[in-house]
Amino acid sequence: MPSKKQTQRMPTEHPAVAAVRAAGATKVKVACSDIDGILRGKYLHVDKFIGATTGGFGFCDVVFGWDSGDQCYDNTSVTGWQHGFPDALARLDLSTARRVPWDGQVPFFLGEFVNADGTPFPVCPRQVLKRVLKRAEKLGLQPMAGMEFEWFNFSETPQTWAAKQGVAPEPITPGMFGYSLLRMGDQRGFFNALMDEMLAFGVPIEGLHTETGPGVYEVAIAFSEALEAADRAILFKTGAKEIGKRFGIMPSFMAKWNTKLPGCSGHIHQSLSDGKSNLFFDAKSSRSMSKLFESYLAGQLACLMEFAPMFWPTINSYKRLVDGYWAPVKPTWGLDNRTASFRVIAGSPKATRLETRCPGADVNPYLAMAAVIAAGLHGVEKGLKLTTPPITGTNQGAEDVPRAPRSLIRATHNFKLSTIARDWFGDVFVDHFAATREWEHRQWQDAVTDWEMKRYFEII
Numbered sequence: 500m501p502s503k504k505q506t507q508r509m510p511t512e513h514p515a516v517a518a519v520r521a522a523g524a525t526k527v528k529v530a531c532s533d534i535d536g537i538l539r540g541k542y543l544h545v546d547k548f549i550g551a552t553t554g555g556f557g558f559c560d561v562v563f564g565w566d567s568g569d570q571c572y573d574n575t576s577v578t579g580w581q582h583g584f585p586d587a588l589a590r591l592d593l594s595t596a597r598r599v600p601w602d603g604q605v606p607f608f609l610g611e612f613v614n615a616d617g618t619p620f621p622v623c624p625r626q627v628l629k630r631v632l633k634r635a636e637k638l639g640l641q642p643m644a645g646m647e648f649e650w651f652n653f654s655e656t657p658q659t660w661a662a663k664q665g666v667a668p669e670p671i672t673p674g675m676f677g678y679s680l681l682r683m684g685d686q687r688g689f690f691n692a693l694m695d696e697m698l699a700f701g702v703p704i705e706g707l708h709t710e711t712g713p714g715v716y717e718v719a720i721a722f723s724e725a726l727e728a729a730d731r732a733i734l735f736k737t738g739a740k741e742i743g744k745r746f747g748i749m750p751s752f753m754a755k756w757n758t759k760l761p762g763c764s765g766h767i768h769q770s771l772s773d774g775k776s777n778l779f780f781d782a783k784s785s786r787s788m789s790k791l792f793e794s795y796l797a798g799q800l801a802c803l804m805e806f807a808p809m810f811w812p813t814i815n816s817y818k819r820l821v822d823g824y825w826a827p828v829k830p831t832w833g834l835d836n837r838t839a840s841f842r843v844i845a846g847s848p849k850a851t852r853l854e855t856r857c858p859g860a861d862v863n864p865y866l867a868m869a870a871v872i873a874a875g876l877h878g879v880e881k882g883l884k885l886t887t888p889p890i891t892g893t894n895q896g897a898e899d900v901p902r903a904p905r906s907l908i909r910a911t912h913n914f915k916l917s918t919i920a921r922d923w924f925g926d927v928f929v930d931h932f933a934a935t936r937e938w939e940h941r942q943w944q945d946a947v948t949d950w951e952m953k954r955y956f957e958i959i
Contacts (some may be wrong), residue, residue, distance in 0.1 A: 538865025798878020
């Protein structure tokens, strides 16, 4: 008779791990988001990957201790030189399994950071969003979302761009030509690769077209549950850059690269579900807006500006916020009004949603998503009433509404003082993220720009 130990069944292997084994993969690609929304990753040997699926793996915590240029912060406490940059524990989310079509179909997984006891690492951007979504779940709500990005594309490589020393990139097409079938044909291979390879990568695109400006495209990523939407968004930004290399194209998601041209947005569409239906829709309302929708919108109107660094995260973000351009500069709402910060799209039960048009394309998708959803749910929790009337035209009716901050440091000051931000995101994250934005401001203050050289070098 076999022993009891012999008859015990082995635990069932996760389907994603089984698929990696079945494919005969020798390596796996993994990545996690840093504080700026840049995916930091590595290849793992397949045996290392399989071990990591149960116990996690070490990933240097410098990914939260340096800026986008790999310069280490000198003003943070969670990580820094004083701690010696040890390994943090990264945990793979096996539900994010996909293959990379442009990298030999290598298996790919997203990860997030946890403490040694398995609790969420408080400054991990994906964990910040999951914290907000867990609170939504306690309310019996499932946030749904989809992101859009505008971005410019240039005929550059890292080498040519370095040689130009950051001046005069060459757009892939000239002129202002939005929704152009003609311009789509100028880089047909790249255009079609984005559509086809992103779909194969698990990032389905609803629409892709040229926007107004030389070499600028706009993408709408398919609507989904909010965490999946943020995953898709960060993967799209990285994927577009990787695909672009094959065509000698350098995409840029910088908020505003040229004073004379429009900036690049990162609009976020949202609704709330009970798992079966869209809770934003109410057929009995003259606007088709439920009371829940109105409270959600009231929450964004009331406090989203306190979260500003989470959707305007860089010095350059505020160069996009120019009066008279497409980027909204005041916390306003309107019915199908693209000049408002919050565009209410109300109609059918399926399509009724809110489009938050404030964020730029330079966002960390996890943090921007966390900010807009937390602001909306704040309104739901507090039962806020939508008392502000919608604007018409461009800010007509918003004459007395204060405009958004014009600088990162001002926005960061407001963020640090926000009790709502601390309630939703935690003190550790607020203090750390604020410190990183203060560092960013200090780097800009210390830099001598070409604007200063042109203005002062000869004349002063």
